[in-house]
Amino acid sequence: xxQMTQSPSTLSASVGDRVVITCRASQSIRSWLAWxxxxxxxxxxxxxxxxxxxxxxxxxRFSGSGSGTEFTLTISSLQPDDFATYYCQQYDDLWTFGQGxxxxxx
Amino acid sequence: VQLLESGGGxxxxxxxxxxxxxxxxxxxxxxxxxxxxxxxxxxxEWVSAIVGGGGTTHYAASVKGRFTISRDNSKYTxxxxxxxxxxxxxxxxxxxxxxxWSSGWTDSWGQGTLVTVSS
Numbered sequence: 001x002x003q004m005t006q007s008p009s010t011l012s013a014s015v016g017d018r019v020v021i022t023c024r025a026s027q028s029i030r031s032w033l034a035w036x037x038x039x040x041x042x043x044x045x046x047x048x049x050x051x052x053x054x055x056x057x058x059x060x061r062f063s064g065s066g067s068g069t070e071f072t073l074t075i076s077s078l079q080p081d082d083f084a085t086y087y088c089q090q091y092d093d094l095w096t097f098g099q100g101x102x103x104x105x106x
Numbered sequence: 107v108q109l110l111e112s113g114g115g116x117x118x119x120x121x122x123x124x125x126x127x128x129x130x131x132x133x134x135x136x137x138x139x140x141x142x143x144x145x146x147x148x149x150x151e152w153v154s155a156i157v158g159g160g161g162t163t164h165y166a167a168s169v170k171g172r173f174t175i176s177r178d179n180s181k182y183t184x185x186x187x188x189x190x191x192x193x194x195x196x197x198x199x200x201x202x203x204x205x206x207w208s209s210g211w212t213d214s215w216g217q218g219t220l221v222t223v224s225s
Contacts, residue, residue: 001167034211036150043200043215044150050211087150091204091211094164095140095152 002026002090006098012106019075021101023088028068032092035064035073038100039084047086048073078103107131107214109201114219121191125219127184127201135159135179138204140212141186143197143221153199154186158207169195191223 003026013019023033031051036044046055048064051071061076075082083105088098113125125141140155154175155164163175174187184201200218204210 036212038150043217044212046211046213049205049213055213089150089152089211091209094166095155095212097150097152100149 002029002093002096004088004090004096004098006086006088006101008101009099010102010104012104013078014106015078015080017078017106019078019082019103021073021086021088021103023066023071023073023098025069025071025090029090029092031067032090033064033066033071034089034091035062036087036089037082037084038087044087075103107203109203109214109216111199111201111216111219114199114221116222116224117191118225119192119223121223122187122189123191123221125186125188125199125201125221127186127216129182129184129201129203132203134177134182136207138206138208138210139177139184140202140204141175141184141199142202142212142215143195143199144218145194145197148197151197155204156184162208188221191221193223195221196223197221 005024033051035048038044052064085100085102108130110128141153156175172190176185198218201216202212203214205213
Protein backbone atom coordinates (compact mmCIF):
# COMPACT_ATOMS: atom_id res chain seq x y z
CA UNK A 1 0.00 0.00 0.00
CA UNK A 2 1.15 3.53 -0.74
CA GLN A 3 1.49 5.75 2.33
CA MET A 4 1.14 9.53 2.14
CA THR A 5 2.82 11.78 4.70
CA GLN A 6 1.95 15.47 4.98
CA SER A 7 3.91 18.14 6.81
CA PRO A 8 3.36 20.07 8.88
CA SER A 9 0.31 18.71 10.70
CA THR A 10 -0.61 22.20 11.86
CA LEU A 11 0.49 25.54 10.47
CA SER A 12 -0.12 28.96 12.03
CA ALA A 13 -0.09 31.82 9.54
CA SER A 14 -1.37 35.34 8.98
CA VAL A 15 -3.40 36.83 6.17
CA GLY A 16 -1.05 37.64 3.30
CA ASP A 17 1.51 34.97 4.20
CA ARG A 18 2.89 32.53 1.67
CA VAL A 19 2.04 29.00 2.84
CA VAL A 20 3.66 25.76 1.69
CA ILE A 21 2.39 22.29 2.56
CA THR A 22 4.40 19.20 1.66
CA CYS A 23 3.19 15.70 0.82
CA ARG A 24 5.51 12.71 0.45
CA ALA A 25 4.59 9.34 -1.05
CA SER A 26 6.15 6.05 0.10
CA GLN A 27 6.81 5.16 -3.56
CA SER A 28 6.58 6.95 -6.88
CA ILE A 29 3.08 8.01 -7.84
CA ARG A 30 4.21 9.86 -10.97
CA SER A 31 1.91 12.92 -11.06
CA TRP A 32 -1.24 11.22 -9.80
CA LEU A 33 -1.82 13.52 -6.83
CA ALA A 34 -4.69 15.76 -5.83
CA TRP A 35 -5.10 18.41 -3.12
CA UNK A 36 -8.34 19.11 -1.22
CA UNK A 37 -9.55 21.80 1.14
CA UNK A 38 -12.01 20.91 3.90
CA UNK A 39 -13.81 23.29 6.25
CA UNK A 40 -15.56 22.11 9.45
CA UNK A 41 -18.83 20.31 8.75
CA UNK A 42 -18.35 20.51 4.99
CA UNK A 43 -17.37 18.07 2.26
CA UNK A 44 -13.85 18.37 0.87
CA UNK A 45 -13.32 20.46 -2.24
CA UNK A 46 -10.73 19.64 -4.89
CA UNK A 47 -8.16 22.35 -5.51
CA UNK A 48 -5.47 20.69 -7.61
CA UNK A 49 -5.34 17.44 -9.61
CA UNK A 50 -2.55 15.72 -11.53
CA UNK A 51 -0.10 17.43 -9.16
CA UNK A 52 -0.30 20.89 -10.74
CA UNK A 53 -3.61 21.32 -12.61
CA UNK A 54 -5.86 23.94 -11.04
CA UNK A 55 -9.51 22.90 -10.71
CA UNK A 56 -11.93 25.23 -12.47
CA UNK A 57 -13.09 28.04 -10.21
CA UNK A 58 -10.24 27.70 -7.72
CA UNK A 59 -8.35 30.97 -7.12
CA UNK A 60 -4.96 31.27 -8.80
CA ARG A 61 -3.23 31.86 -5.45
CA PHE A 62 -3.34 28.06 -5.07
CA SER A 63 -0.69 26.11 -6.95
CA GLY A 64 0.73 22.60 -6.87
CA SER A 65 4.05 21.15 -7.92
CA GLY A 66 6.09 17.97 -7.76
CA SER A 67 6.28 14.48 -9.20
CA GLY A 68 7.43 11.06 -8.12
CA THR A 69 7.40 11.13 -4.32
CA GLU A 70 7.59 14.83 -3.35
CA PHE A 71 4.77 17.31 -3.80
CA THR A 72 3.87 20.77 -2.54
CA LEU A 73 0.74 22.88 -2.29
CA THR A 74 1.46 26.61 -2.18
CA ILE A 75 -0.93 29.40 -1.24
CA SER A 76 0.79 32.55 -2.50
CA SER A 77 -1.05 35.03 -0.27
CA LEU A 78 -3.23 33.53 2.44
CA GLN A 79 -6.79 34.90 2.55
CA PRO A 80 -9.34 34.71 5.42
CA ASP A 81 -11.34 32.07 3.48
CA ASP A 82 -8.28 29.80 3.29
CA PHE A 83 -8.18 28.83 6.98
CA ALA A 84 -9.09 25.15 6.71
CA THR A 85 -7.63 21.66 6.65
CA TYR A 86 -5.82 20.49 3.52
CA TYR A 87 -5.36 16.90 2.36
CA CYS A 88 -3.30 15.33 -0.37
CA GLN A 89 -4.51 12.15 -2.10
CA GLN A 90 -2.66 9.73 -4.36
CA TYR A 91 -4.60 7.92 -7.06
CA ASP A 92 -1.79 6.05 -8.80
CA ASP A 93 -2.56 2.76 -7.01
CA LEU A 94 -6.02 2.79 -5.47
CA TRP A 95 -6.42 5.84 -3.27
CA THR A 96 -4.71 7.11 -0.13
CA PHE A 97 -5.06 10.40 1.72
CA GLY A 98 -2.45 12.20 3.73
CA GLN A 99 -3.24 12.82 7.39
CA GLY A 100 -4.12 16.48 6.78
CA UNK A 101 -2.63 19.90 7.50
CA UNK A 102 -4.67 22.37 9.53
CA UNK A 103 -3.99 25.99 8.62
CA UNK A 104 -4.77 28.17 11.63
CA UNK A 105 -4.86 31.89 12.24
CA UNK A 106 -1.64 33.14 13.83
CA VAL B 107 -23.68 16.65 -9.61
CA GLN B 108 -25.62 15.58 -6.54
CA LEU B 109 -24.82 12.69 -4.23
CA LEU B 110 -27.21 11.91 -1.37
CA GLU B 111 -26.31 9.26 1.17
CA SER B 112 -28.69 7.41 3.47
CA GLY B 113 -28.80 4.38 5.72
CA GLY B 114 -26.54 5.42 8.56
CA GLY B 115 -27.41 4.95 12.22
CA UNK B 116 -26.53 3.29 15.49
CA UNK B 117 -25.57 -0.39 15.34
CA UNK B 118 -24.08 -2.80 17.87
CA UNK B 119 -20.61 -4.29 17.39
CA UNK B 120 -20.85 -7.30 15.10
CA UNK B 121 -23.94 -5.92 13.42
CA UNK B 122 -24.65 -4.94 9.81
CA UNK B 123 -25.76 -1.84 7.98
CA UNK B 124 -26.38 -1.00 4.32
CA UNK B 125 -25.63 2.47 3.03
CA UNK B 126 -27.07 3.91 -0.17
CA UNK B 127 -26.04 6.87 -2.31
CA UNK B 128 -28.48 8.35 -4.83
CA UNK B 129 -26.70 10.12 -7.67
CA UNK B 130 -28.06 12.71 -10.08
CA UNK B 131 -26.87 15.35 -12.52
CA UNK B 132 -24.43 13.17 -14.45
CA UNK B 133 -24.22 9.88 -16.37
CA UNK B 134 -23.72 7.56 -13.41
CA UNK B 135 -22.32 4.58 -15.33
CA UNK B 136 -19.52 6.69 -16.79
CA UNK B 137 -17.72 7.17 -13.49
CA UNK B 138 -16.03 5.09 -10.84
CA UNK B 139 -17.53 5.68 -7.41
CA UNK B 140 -16.05 5.43 -3.94
CA UNK B 141 -16.93 5.47 -0.28
CA UNK B 142 -14.75 7.62 1.95
CA UNK B 143 -15.08 7.87 5.72
CA UNK B 144 -14.03 10.33 8.38
CA UNK B 145 -14.03 9.39 12.04
CA UNK B 146 -15.00 12.22 14.41
CA UNK B 147 -12.16 14.74 14.58
CA UNK B 148 -9.96 12.63 12.29
CA UNK B 149 -8.77 12.68 8.69
CA UNK B 150 -10.14 11.22 5.48
CA GLU B 151 -9.90 7.48 4.80
CA TRP B 152 -10.70 5.88 1.47
CA VAL B 153 -12.82 2.75 2.08
CA SER B 154 -13.90 1.19 -1.20
CA ALA B 155 -14.36 1.87 -4.92
CA ILE B 156 -16.15 0.37 -7.91
CA VAL B 157 -15.57 1.03 -11.60
CA GLY B 158 -18.29 2.50 -13.80
CA GLY B 159 -19.55 -0.83 -15.12
CA GLY B 160 -19.47 -2.45 -11.69
CA GLY B 161 -17.21 -5.33 -12.72
CA THR B 162 -14.20 -4.39 -10.59
CA THR B 163 -14.16 -3.47 -6.91
CA HIS B 164 -11.44 -2.36 -4.52
CA TYR B 165 -11.23 -2.24 -0.73
CA ALA B 166 -9.00 -0.76 1.94
CA ALA B 167 -7.24 -3.40 4.05
CA SER B 168 -9.19 -2.21 7.11
CA VAL B 169 -12.55 -3.28 5.65
CA LYS B 170 -11.66 -6.07 3.22
CA GLY B 171 -13.76 -9.16 3.81
CA ARG B 172 -16.34 -7.24 5.88
CA PHE B 173 -17.65 -4.56 3.49
CA THR B 174 -19.11 -5.02 0.00
CA ILE B 175 -19.54 -2.22 -2.52
CA SER B 176 -22.02 -2.47 -5.37
CA ARG B 177 -23.95 -0.25 -7.76
CA ASP B 178 -27.16 -0.30 -9.76
CA ASN B 179 -26.58 1.88 -12.81
CA SER B 180 -30.25 1.69 -13.83
CA LYS B 181 -31.21 3.26 -10.49
CA TYR B 182 -28.24 5.66 -10.30
CA THR B 183 -27.46 4.24 -6.87
CA UNK B 184 -24.30 3.19 -5.06
CA UNK B 185 -24.35 0.83 -2.08
CA UNK B 186 -22.08 -0.22 0.77
CA UNK B 187 -22.98 -3.37 2.71
CA UNK B 188 -21.16 -3.29 6.03
CA UNK B 189 -20.98 -6.50 8.08
CA UNK B 190 -19.13 -7.47 11.27
CA UNK B 191 -19.00 -3.83 12.28
CA UNK B 192 -16.48 -2.68 14.88
CA UNK B 193 -16.23 0.38 17.09
CA UNK B 194 -13.43 1.68 14.89
CA UNK B 195 -15.83 1.79 11.91
CA UNK B 196 -17.66 4.70 13.57
CA UNK B 197 -17.45 7.59 11.12
CA UNK B 198 -19.21 9.83 8.64
CA UNK B 199 -19.44 7.82 5.41
CA UNK B 200 -19.48 9.84 2.20
CA UNK B 201 -20.17 8.80 -1.34
CA UNK B 202 -17.72 10.24 -3.87
CA UNK B 203 -17.34 10.39 -7.62
CA UNK B 204 -13.98 9.67 -9.19
CA UNK B 205 -12.98 11.64 -12.28
CA UNK B 206 -12.85 8.70 -14.73
CA TRP B 207 -14.60 5.41 -15.44
CA SER B 208 -11.97 3.39 -13.55
CA SER B 209 -9.93 5.74 -11.32
CA GLY B 210 -8.89 9.37 -11.11
CA TRP B 211 -9.16 11.98 -8.39
CA THR B 212 -12.30 12.61 -6.35
CA ASP B 213 -14.18 15.42 -8.03
CA SER B 214 -17.50 15.38 -6.16
CA TRP B 215 -18.60 14.43 -2.65
CA GLY B 216 -21.85 13.90 -0.83
CA GLN B 217 -22.51 15.33 2.63
CA GLY B 218 -22.31 11.93 4.28
CA THR B 219 -24.28 9.64 6.58
CA LEU B 220 -23.16 8.95 10.14
CA VAL B 221 -22.49 5.40 11.28
CA THR B 222 -22.05 4.78 15.00
CA VAL B 223 -20.97 1.35 16.23
CA SER B 224 -21.59 1.04 19.95
CA SER B 225 -23.25 -1.23 22.49
